[in-house]
Amino acid sequence: MQNDLVSIVIPTYNRFDKLERAVTSAVDQTYEKIEIIITSDNDDETNKALKEKYEKLDPRIKFVVNKGEKCVGNWNNGLNHANGSFIKILFDDDWMYDDCIAICFENIGEHNGVTFRCNNYLSNNVITCGELPFYGSCNKKWVFDYLTQINKDGLFKACVSPCAYFFKNKKIEFTNNFDNNDNINNWGSGSDVIFIMDNLLGNSNDKSLVLLKNILVNFESHPNSISIKNNYDVIQLTKKGMLYGKDKHSKISHMRMI
Numbered sequence: 001m002q003n004d005l006v007s008i009v010i011p012t013y014n015r016f017d018k019l020e021r022a023v024t025s026a027v028d029q030t031y032e033k034i035e036i037i038i039t040s041d042n043d044d045e046t047n048k049a050l051k052e053k054y055e056k057l058d059p060r061i062k063f064v065v066n067k068g069e070k071c072v073g074n075w076n077n078g079l080n081h082a083n084g085s086f087i088k089i090l091f092d093d094d095w096m097y098d099d100c101i102a103i104c105f106e107n108i109g110e111h112n113g114v115t116f117r118c119n120n121y122l123s124n125n126v127i128t129c130g131e132l133p134f135y136g137s138c139n140k141k142w143v144f145d146y147l148t149q150i151n152k153d154g155l156f157k158a159c160v161s162p163c164a165y166f167f168k169n170k171k172i173e174f175t176n177n178f179d180n181n182d183n184i185n186n187w188g189s190g191s192d193v194i195f196i197m198d199n200l201l202g203n204s205n206d207k208s209l210v211l212l213k214n215i216l217v218n219f220e221s222h223p224n225s226i227s228i229k230n231n232y233d234v235i236q237l238t239k240k241g242m243l244y245g246k247d248k249h250s251k252i253s254h255m256r257m258i
Contacts, residue, residue: 006034006101007084007169011066011074012050012092013041018220019050025095027058031102036061039078041071072191076173087169089162093220100216104166107210111137112200114166116212118159121220130159132211140208143200147193160193163217167199 008026012019019038026036038054038061040047051063064081066074079087086108088101104114120128133146149157174191175198200208 003033004086004105005084006031006086006088006105007082008034008036008088008090008101009075009078009082010036010038010090010092011041011071011078012038013071013074015092016050018093021095022090022092023054023057023061025098025100026090027060028098029096029101030099031105034060034101035082035084037078037081038063039066039074039081040064041066041074072174075191079171079173082169085169087167089165090217091161091163091219094163095218097216097218101166103212103214103216107212108166108168109207109210110205111207111210112168112203112205113196113208114210114212115159115164116166116217117215118161118164119215119218121218123221129215132213135211135213137207138209138211139206140201143208144197147197147200156193160196161219162192162195163219165196165199170199170202172198172202 008029010019010022010026012022023036023038026034036058038050040050040063042050044065047063047065054061055063062081064077066077068074068077075089078089086105088096088104090096104116108114115132117129117132120130122128138146147156147158147160172195174195
């Protein structure tokens with residue numbers, strides 16, 4: 001298992017300085033058996049320049065262009081090119097600590113995924129480190145309840161950004177299945193929640209998730225973030241569509257969101 005390939009998938013669009021930081025953090029991982037897939041939604045001339053720059057930087061980097069629908073299509077484009085036994089999503093404004101992949105790889109064992117604490121860089125430069133409710137192994141029922149809980153401020157209690165997770169590669173794609181809500185379907189907020197659910201709950205293994213105390217990823221919260229703007233609608237649809245499936249824990253992407 002120590003020789004298994006890990007795919008680091010980095011979707012990008014028009015954030016060149018942040019992309020460089022993300023790619024550098026991937027290249028610098030202490031776990032070296034990785035492939036880095038940059039999937040781009042930029043224009044053709046920009047893609048040509050970025051491909052030349054990054055594929056020269058490290059032979060483990062593969063630069064691919066998205067021909068699908070908006071950002072969710074770009075995420076799936078990266079996953080479709082992933083050959084590794086494990087997946088790490090790293091959006092272009094995220095960056096990892098050097099030991100992120102090594103620590104996740106050491107801890108995943110028979111579980112479907114690993115989650116960990118993250119540093120959140122806010123617009124006023126305040127850094128917050130989210131605490132997890134406990135550290136160790138948990139089963140699917142606990143994971144489902146945790147990921148669908150809403151706190152007193154109307155936000156998800158759990159971190160529902162894929163950057164805070166490390167998964168076994170089960171060839172699961174991001175799914176657009178929030179009925180009649182193109183804003184959510186096209187721009188990803190909501191699809192990311194479903195993706196996490198599918199990975200953690202989508203098979204018979206009850207060793208669903210390992211929670212780690214380590215801080216392994218940094219990410220930024222942007223005041224104009226589409227995901228944040230969509231958050232209220234996503235929560236309402238999540239409560240209506242996901243909660244009725246608690247007993248069966250079936251694949252969430254097969255549920256109808258209304």
